[in-house]
Amino acid sequence: MITSNFAVKLNKVSFLKLKLWQTMRVIIDIRLTVSLLLLIALVSISGTLIEQEKSLEFYQKAYPDSPALFGFLTWNLILLLGLNHVYSTWWFLLLLALFSLSLILCTFTRQWSALKATNKWIFYKKPHQFQKLLLSSxxxxxxxxxxxxxxKEKKYKIFQENNTIYARKGILGKIGPIVVHIGILITLCGAVLGSLTGFLEQKMVASGSEFKINSHLNLGPLSTLQSSRNWKVRVNRFWIDYNSKGSVDQFYSDLSIINDDDEELKKETIYVNKPLRYDGVTIYQTDWGISSAQIQIDNGNIFQLPMASLENNNQSKIWGTWIPLKNDLSKGISLIAKDLQGTMIIYDENGSLDSAVRIGMPLVINGVELKVHKLIGSTGFQIKADPGIPLVYTGFGLLMLGVIMSYISHSQIWILQTNHTCLIGGKTNRSQITFEKEIIGIIDSLECSE
Known part of the structure; x- marks a missing residue:
């Protein structure tokens, strides 16, 4: 009875081992690995084409039910599949996990085994062993x-046993694929770490305002961002440089990092491609706008009116506001501006074009004197924290290094000396013509040495 139970347990263990091995063979199959890589690439492309981490209203407007983009892509489908945050969806992370597992198993079962085999000293002691070499003499x-x-002159590492020699060089060429796999795995780990623990925010801030980085964020599910972050950002000044044609050349934001006691911790002027970095957070300059206009009517007090971005068929940026001309708000005019240079357009209460006005220039309309003292700009920021970036850079560096190493040829030469002859042969994994020339050169050098 005991023997029978033991046999049953042994059969179960053998069955589990068999299933495990079969599963492993499927996972390390190069076809599965390539398929996963292509699928990850396609999903990543979709994440580039479909705007990420936008509001529900944005997707409803950009991807309506009718007409659907490509006949099927609607906002409902995008939200259902998580294509609005594709890089942090469970199914994309599962794809990365399967690909990483396949890569790890392939590295240990194939690349590492091949490297271990390469490190062994292999001596050819019989003449017929040279016949299987493509190059022998x-x-x-x-x-x-x-x-x-x-x-030795040709940088070969030599192993000798009596009358036979085994020489090799270019072992780095065998290590290269392993380094490539490690680089890919580290890059993937960095990307996953960033999507799970980082955060991203888009913000428009008026010049002269302050803001804290603790609200309305696209947080990763494991983000460590604390609402008690003890510093904030002040926009000291925002300005735009225009070229000779009147179009925007560059826009700048002068920022200060201040603590809760208004003590300045860091100050820096940022512009496109020159961000500010502080406490693991990077602030990029991405956009600009017009926040408000300072208006004066009939030499009264200066008051400030917010300006809103307006849609137009020309796809150019314009901002507008409504200026009341009476205290009871029964009459008013519209003010339109396209930049901060100071030229604005006035439309009357009927929506007809009235006149153009510049900053500081008085304008009489409907018996009322109007003066625009200042247009206040707003600056657009992308605020981002990604703890995985160092890993991504490290992995990408290893990936490039591994690719370069993989181009190094691994060459092997065998020599067997008998009483009457000397057999020489070799093989390489790439650069066959160069290797043939090297073997011929070795043979010529031997003949000259006689």
Whole structure:
């Protein structure tokens, strides 16, 4: 009875081992690995084409039910599949996990085994072993010592046993694929870490305002962002440089990092491609706008009116506001501006074009004197924290290094000296023509040494 139970348990263990091995063979199949890589690439492309982390209203407007983009892509489908935050969806992370597992198993079962086999000393002690080499030659009896000296000059590592020699070089070419796999895995880990623990925010801030980085964020599910972050950002000044044609050349934001006691911790002027970095957070300059206009009517007090971005068929940026001309708000005019240079357009209460006005220039309309003292700009920021960036850079560096190493040829040469002849042969994994020239050069050097 005990023997029977033991046999049953043994059969179960054998069955589990068999299933495990079969599963492993499927996972390390190069076809599965390539398929996963292509699928990850396609999903990543979709994340580039479909705007990420936008509001529900944005997707409803950009991807309506009718007409659907490409006949099927609607906002409902995008939200259902998580294509609005594709890089942090469970199914995309599962794809990365499967690809990483396949890569790890392939590295240990194939690349590492091949490297271990390469490190073994392999001596050819019988003449028929040279027949399987694509490149081999039979010479008259030669001495071993001149051959060793020639191989050393060509940077070969030499192993000798009696009358046979095994030489190799370019072992880095075998290590290269392993480094590539490690680089890919580290890059993927960095990307996953960033999507799970980082955060991203888009913000428009008026010049002269302050803001804290703790609200309305697209947080990763494991983000460590604390609402008690003890510093904030002040926009000291925002300005735009225009070129000779009147279009925007560059826009700038002068920022200060201040603590809760208004003490300045860091100050820096940022512009496109020159962000501010502080406490693991990077603030990029991405956009600009017009926040408000300072208006004066009939030499009264200066008051400030917010300006809103307006849609137009020309796709150019314009901002507008409504200026009341009476205290009861029964009459008013519209003010339109396209930049901060100071030229604005006035539309009357009927929506007809009335006149143009510049900053500081008084304008009489409907018996009322109007003066625009200042247009206040707003600056657009992308605020981002990504703890995975160092890993991504490290992994990408290893990936490039591994690719370069993989181009190094791994060459092997065998020599067997008998009483009457000297057999020499070799093989390489790439640069076959160069290797053939090297073997011919070795043979010529041996003949000249006689």
């Amino acid at each position: 039979e010479l008259k009896a030669k001495k071993i010592i001149p051959i060793i000296n020639i191989l």
